Amino acid sequence: MSKKVVLVGPQEVGKSTLRKWIFEGDSVIKLLENPLEATFGVENYSYNLLMNDIGVFDLAGQENDRWFEENTEVFNESDLIINVLDARFAPKILEDKINLALKVETRQAPKSLLFFLIHKIDLIDTKQLEKIKKALKDKNINIFYTSIKVSYLPSTIECFVEIFKKSGLEWENKIDFDLVKLNTSLFHILNEKKVMSLNKLEDHLKVEKSTLESLIHPYVEAELLNIQDVEKEKLVYLLEKGEIFYKKILRTFENIDSKAIQPTAETADVDSIAKYLHGLIISDMHGKTLLTIETEPGSLDKALNSSKNEQFDIELIGMFLNALQKFSQEINVQNLSSFRVQGGNLKITSISRKNLTLTLFTAPEVEAGNIKEDFDNLFDSFLTKYEDYIPTFHTTGNISPFVKWIPEAKEKITTIIEKYKETKGKAEIFDAKKAKKMYAYLNEVDDKEFKLEKQLHLKNLKVKLLETIISEDGSKFMNMEMELNKYLTN
Numbered sequence: 001m002s003k004k005v006v007l008v009g010p011q012e013v014g015k016s017t018l019r020k021w022i023f024e025g026d027s028v029i030k031l032l033e034n035p036l037e038a039t040f041g042v043e044n045y046s047y048n049l050l051m052n053d054i055g056v057f058d059l060a061g062q063e064n065d066r067w068f069e070e071n072t073e074v075f076n077e078s079d080l081i082i083n084v085l086d087a088r089f090a091p092k093i094l095e096d097k098i099n100l101a102l103k104v105e106t107r108q109a110p111k112s113l114l115f116f117l118i119h120k121i122d123l124i125d126t127k128q129l130e131k132i133k134k135a136l137k138d139k140n141i142n143i144f145y146t147s148i149k150v151s152y153l154p155s156t157i158e159c160f161v162e163i164f165k166k167s168g169l170e171w172e173n174k175i176d177f178d179l180v181k182l183n184t185s186l187f188h189i190l191n192e193k194k195v196m197s198l199n200k201l202e203d204h205l206k207v208e209k210s211t212l213e214s215l216i217h218p219y220v221e222a223e224l225l226n227i228q229d230v231e232k233e234k235l236v237y238l239l240e241k242g243e244i245f246y247k248k249i250l251r252t253f254e255n256i257d258s259k260a261i262q263p264t265a266e267t268a269d270v271d272s273i274a275k276y277l278h279g280l281i282i283s284d285m286h287g288k289t290l291l292t293i294e295t296e297p298g299s300l301d302k303a304l305n306s307s308k309n310e311q312f313d314i315e316l317i318g319m320f321l322n323a324l325q326k327f328s329q330e331i332n333v334q335n336l337s338s339f340r341v342q343g344g345n346l347k348i349t350s351i352s353r354k355n356l357t358l359t360l361f362t363a364p365e366v367e368a369g370n371i372k373e374d375f376d377n378l379f380d381s382f383l384t385k386y387e388d389y390i391p392t393f394h395t396t397g398n399i400s401p402f403v404k405w406i407p408e409a410k411e412k413i414t415t416i417i418e419k420y421k422e423t424k425g426k427a428e429i430f431d432a433k434k435a436k437k438m439y440a441y442l443n444e445v446d447d448k449e450f451k452l453e454k455q456l457h458l459k460n461l462k463v464k465l466l467e468t469i470i471s472e473d474g475s476k477f478m479n480m481e482m483e484l485n486k487y488l489t490n
């Protein structure tokens, strides 16, 4: 995901300071003591927050009027425009500037989210602040009152967390069931109509041509579908393997998102491991299955085949995941080293390494982030153990050596899930108050006397902690607390 953020406002209001504080973890003490050099024109920075590439366009204040007067393109395609204004401006001036910004920005960037910061509130008294709030109270806009003076930090942090939450940052590679449905719909219609032109499919699935091509491509490669040019038209149809695939797999997935089906309801023991993890599959880049492990007999089958399709074939799941992954990769244009499909009663999390993919099938409420590291390790131990054999598997398709690993893997899986059950109560509840307090505390640390390395570490910790607060990730926060304690006692 990439987001374009524009920081705009008159000169000296604090735009560059806010940018360096939030995205770089700079010390507010230093920023207040040593002002930054004035920005000229547009300065373009790129940051990474959670899984998002963020391009920040820091606009020079001296030219503020120019940004608004000329038909400038700087706002085009932006996701977020943060307008910074000085709290010391008269209420009437603030109102005028807000009106002008709204007019220009809604015209130039109709899709962008607009935010207004009345910044440096440490420099005005409560009476003045009340006057401003009164003057702006009828404005239907996102407005925040901020300052980076230490005593105002906790509330300013709240403001930025809210801004980022509203801006829809991503913190997990997530594929939602709409994508799964697109795959099932494609096969469903082809199975029904036997053959269809690309144009008709576009209309039927309501997708753009390029998306449709990305959708079809992996299936053509796997010889499930074929495309043929017939009289200036491109016709798509199911091959025999595709028909089997539809009957044995996709029909099952057509209903998997409906909440009415409760695959785990039949599990007798309410706190059994299978209630958390139904099972896992290791497959290769062609979607061939190396190994299927069910946490309880039939647990994976039950979870995946909730519609009780008699022809269901678990061996083909890998192929489906592979196509899904390739498709998402193409439309997101990014390398998915891990991805997740989340639905009403099932969560599918995949980790890819060295042309192999390990996929976990869990209950939707299981926080995959909390167990991912343990499964990374489990996958690594599998890869190390079978490193030499895997090329042979690619040529022969013989899976019998892998089966010997199952008892060992099952033991490890049990340990991982038991540990998860123990810590989940603690980890799942994200202590936002504590995290924000900690973040504010880190901002009070005066790092001037620190060695460069320690200063950098602090900046890094701040940005990481901010990410944790935005994503409300309980287990990440638990780890951060440990890291912070270590840092602070050093």
Ligand SMILES: Nc1nc2c(ncn2[C@@H]2O[C@H](COP(=O)(O)OP(=O)(O)O)[C@@H](O)[C@H]2O)c(=O)[nH]1
Residues within 6 Å of the ligand: 009, 010, 011, 012, 013, 014, 015, 016, 017, 018, 031, 032, 033, 034, 035, 036, 037, 038, 039, 061, 119, 120, 121, 122, 123, 146, 147, 148, 149
């Ligand atoms: N008192 C106070 N000063 C601030 C605050 N934020 C930034 N400043 C100061 O405002 C001045 C201008 O900041 P700068 O980021 O360069 O403004 P820009 O021109 O909008 O980029 C600097 O001296 C900052 O230290 C704040 O919250 N309170």
Ligand SMILES: [Mg+2]
Residues within 6 Å of the ligand: 015, 016, 017, 037, 038, 039, 058, 059, 060, 061
């Ligand atoms: Mg500046």
